[in-house]
Amino acid sequence: MVHSLTPTQLSAGFHALSDPLRLQIIDLLRQRELCVCELCEQLEVSQSKLSFHLKTLKEAGLVRSQQEGRWIYYSLNLSQFVVLEQFLADYRRFSPIAPARTCQE
Template sequence: MVQSSLIPTQISAGFHALSEPLRLQIIDLLQHRELCVCELCEQLEVSQSKLSFHLKTLKEAGLVRSQQQGRWIYYSLNLSKFVVLEQYLADYRRFSSIAPARTCQQ
């Protein structure tokens, strides 16, 4: 199981960031390659100000990274943060009883 005291905050922030459909679309686009804001705006058909808000949320959750190249900022996935979320869910799958409820015998 995940043990660090910082992990619950990371997990909560990660799932919060993934709870919005537009942010999921951003994640889907970044799966394939690094993209600049202008490319994301064009593909998602949203304004830069709206996109910037959602990218900030994803970045604060640690799910995306940004890198400035000249006057453009390029975004990519930070896969290590997805591993933390995946491990959190895997622990539930591994340690949860999916079988029918057990009957206690006394």
């Protein structure tokens, strides 16, 4: 298993995906880059609540931000999703090989 992320970074990525609101943010960003105000409006949450979740997603490397004037726009960092997907695919690859164990006494 060769991954470009440390176990801590992988854990941060999966943790970021464990919250329903963060999943909604990711789903909206799948369509296009959005500014904080658009995300707040579509998700019907306060900017302070949204900022906390965006920070978690950024720290996990799942989203990128770009400031334009007074607005910050967010987009997905697809390469990070590929790494998480590859990590899980390694386990899927082994599942048909490993037979079910039965206790023998």
